[in-house]
Amino acid sequence: MAEGVAIKHEASQAALQHHFENMEQQREASALGMWVFLVTELMFFGGMFLAYTLYRTKFPAAFASASNHLDLTLGMVNTIVLILSSFTMALAVYSSQVGKRRNQIVCLVLTIVLGLTFLGIKAVEYYDKYEDHLIPGQLIPGRPFKPEVQEPGTPYDKHKLHLLPGATLKNVEMFFWIYFAMTGMHALHMIIGVGVLSVILFFSWRGRYGPEYHNPVEISGLYWHFVDIIWIFLFPLLYLLGRHLEHM
């Protein structure tokens, strides 16, 4: 037991970088660093949120038509998946704080799996858009934006775009441009998050994190929650707003 304590103490000493005075200072610095980074991220997404707001106000009908074409079920499932992953992430941080290594590993694995599930579902959604010729512009060479439009009076076809009165295809294309920009950027952040958590998982397998030293787990958790929160905003903006116009 005494030996274990000594090793732990040594481990935390080894984790102290030479330019910090003590662990407390190091912990404070890394946490503040992550918060500052998240502020930066917020501004990064902010530019896109502004563009979305502007054009939604300008072209409400087109944005509602395009929004209605998104798969609400998949979006909903993804939202639940992400919220769950935030929960497991929080548990992983807690487990490392109280030194339960097995729980910590289990929770990290769960978080990664949920993150990958999200990305998988997102990929399915993207493929649907590809099928329906909804990838804007010339992004995919040889497959320009050219969705089929549902003629009024014809039976409902979920692969066809149902244009509300006043919506133009050009503006629908703009919606999908913004949709791909925002969700793509979010997915990129998810991929980075999964990568970071894999590294954390590796070190936690090696028993690096315990009650005395767990900043990396904590700040990765902060990042993960932030990426979730971005989705919490994306989901209603892209999937839900304007849905009621369908039934007007």
Add this chain to the structure above:
Amino acid sequence: MQTSWIPFIPESASTVSGKVDALYFYLSGVTAFFTLLISGVLIFFVVKYRRRTAFEIPRPIAGSLKLETLWSVIPFIIAMSMFAWGAQLYFENSRSPRNANEVYVVGKQWMWKIQHSTGQREINELHVPAGKKIKLIMTSEDTIHDFFIPAFRIKADVLPGKYTTQWFEATKPGTYHLFCAEYCGMNHSGMIGSVIVMQPTDFDNWLSGNASQQSPAVAGQQLFQSLGCVSCHGANGEGGRGPALVGLFGSRVFLNGGQTVTADEAYIRESIENPSAKVVSGFNPIMPTFQGQVTPEQLIQIMSYIKSLQVSGPPAPSTAAPASRAEASPAGATATPLLNRK
């Protein structure tokens, strides 16, 4: 204000140029005063308090709230005077006069295409009469340009997919520079021209000397037919399945959803390109978009046709009649139909 004797001031040839110069002189004076004051004090201190022995240490002075407040408040008051003057002048200049002669400007790489409301077309030249208010309605066919006449102290960006306006009243006959002031590609510095201000009688001669082409309103009427607008808006814009267009321009329009909007150039353009954005109260959004189907110039023509549809006058626009227009101006006859709609 007579400024021609002052060096480094461009020619002053519009009703606003003298006012802008006056503000400029005020700011220049304040700038010169403070620059000289600060440099003077700086040099005085630097000489007077130069280091005399290598290791002297002056007594510290922490600061003075009184002084700090003083030199925060005084600059603030001066800055606010500048703000108020500049904003007031800008506000005054930004309101287009209602009774102005309209000139349509289309910028494209790298030339200015100009058409008078009477039909005459010019490229890189703008002939205007002195002492008349001229309103420029401008758009671009490609990238952003900027219509800049230094002698009039006016400038405004010319944007694709949008109309911008500016106005001036030239005071002095002569030839003045016209520059493109927004970088627009390879030959940006070649996108220049001249504004030729003439005495009103000379201008009328110039107008009649230029075989008047079809006026934009007439061309607009033809487009109104050929694009099929007539089927909903009526053969003479009297309305039908779509709202009436007679007397529309300048009026208040009630929209579905309860808002109201003034029918200006921007509204008409938006209603052609994005009809569902603002649907008139009591109508259905059935109009297809004409985005990409009409060129900026055609859009101007349709717009000037719609403007010509006034309640009192006959719906058909008169073909260019420079002389009659010149006579009509003092009576303000062109202005009356625009006011008191609804």
Add this chain to the structure above:
Amino acid sequence: MKAFETFETPAAARVNYINAQYGLKSWLLTKDHKRIALLYLGSISFFFLVGGVYAMLIRLELLTPQGDLLSSATYNKVFTQHGIIMIFFFLIPSIPATLGNFLVPMMIGAKDLAFPRINLLSWYIYLLGGIVTIYALLAGGVDTGWTFYVPYSTTFSNSYVIAAGLGIFISGFSSILTGLNFIVTIHTMRAPGMTWFRLPLFIWAHYATSLVMILGTPVVAITILLLAFERLTHVGIFDPANGGDPVLFQHLFWFYSHPAVYIMVLPSMGVVSELIANFSRKNIFGYRFVAFSSLAIAVFGFLVWGHHLFVASQSVYAGMVFSFLSFAVAIPSAIKVFNWTATLYKGSISYDTPMLYALGFIGLFTVGGMTGLFLASLAIDVHVSDTYFIVAHFHYIMVGGALFGYLGGLHYWWPKISGRMYPEGWGRFSALVIFVGFNLTFLPQFVAGYLGMPRRYHAYPPEFQVFNVLSSAGASILGFGLLIPAIYLVWSMRYGKHAEANPWHLPGLEWRTASPPPTENFLTTPIVTWEAYEFAPPEEMQVIGKMREEAVSSEQ
């Protein structure tokens, strides 16, 4: 006998950060903030040279009105690349990444920045961004102007817009990481006793700068990314053909690029605060006002971007609000100028080179700031925007402000950085040449601008020639003046007189360790018991001064 308590290494074991390790690898993999600062110094000097060559080409071309030296396509590329290189690869990293990197930890008594690896990463990111941009220049150049206005940049330009944009996008992250590092370091790593109000004003200025870096840079990053995708996919959110609004780009662009001006000038103000206080041996007049005015400038700086759009179809009322706020942001700058001037009152002012730059800065910044009021004033801006008046104004801020502060700071801390003194006579001479050359270059441009000469013109009406000839003559003097310090600073690294730990005899923490400092900056953690710019009490100083004078005279 030394006046100030030191935390210096014993002279016998004089291992410093330069000779601690040898070999290329020890530099390229270093985590020492001082070495990283030198890496930055080398790379930004290179980019400054490239940008300077472009500037010379511009001035050569504009000697004659016809546009005969370069073709207009080439000229457009030259001014665009001058802007891109100077702004994104010289001015923005200039003071923060070199002097800031070197001095922020030393001035607060820390061993390093909070994240040394991220600091090194930021240099590599900067370098990668630079290489991508240089590639864009060599492959064929870019001709959109440094502002990348759409739809020209997305649809009409046939140049390497994506590559250049990517270079700027990448280098933006280096600036974000630098800002992040500074904020965290200043918050968490101050030495015991180093309270917020004992911080040198250089640190306050860097704190404010860092705020702008982390809040503004990501916005321009996403804007440029959207632009690049729009160019790639031939459809997007700025394209009017799609119902997009090109003015949205301008809003997003200036939301960063106006505050970016403060990234350039705030650190310079920090340097000048140091120089004015230290070379007149006075504490700064109204320390708190100067400190908080930096923060005020950073915050207000984010609210004034719309003054770049007064003639870009922005609404009249928006124009008025932005005009009002732009006048408001002038006040904290005015406070600084007055406080610097008041600091000199009853000081003990020396005429060393750094002080000459600081005094030059105050004069030029006053002109630059006051002419900014012309642009904030709506009715005048309508006439002068996009003319040479604006060109002159922002060069007064960026060269007269940022560059003068940078050069002053570089001379001031050169003994600490290199361990050698620069030749003082040459230093004063070149400062004077640069001042004269600068004014001759840019004063005539104010006049040409008000007369109506538009910017970015390859050929111009002949009546503007006299101003352009003056300007070009000034530019050659300025260029010559800038070569002198380049030469003697490099020369001094080998042949300069060895510098003492505290050659200027100052109280700041960075002067209480060896020159050049050891890798860990201080051998023991310093404990700060004095206020910023606290020169010893006069009684004590007189005694010390007498003793030193006696010591000097007995040596002779």
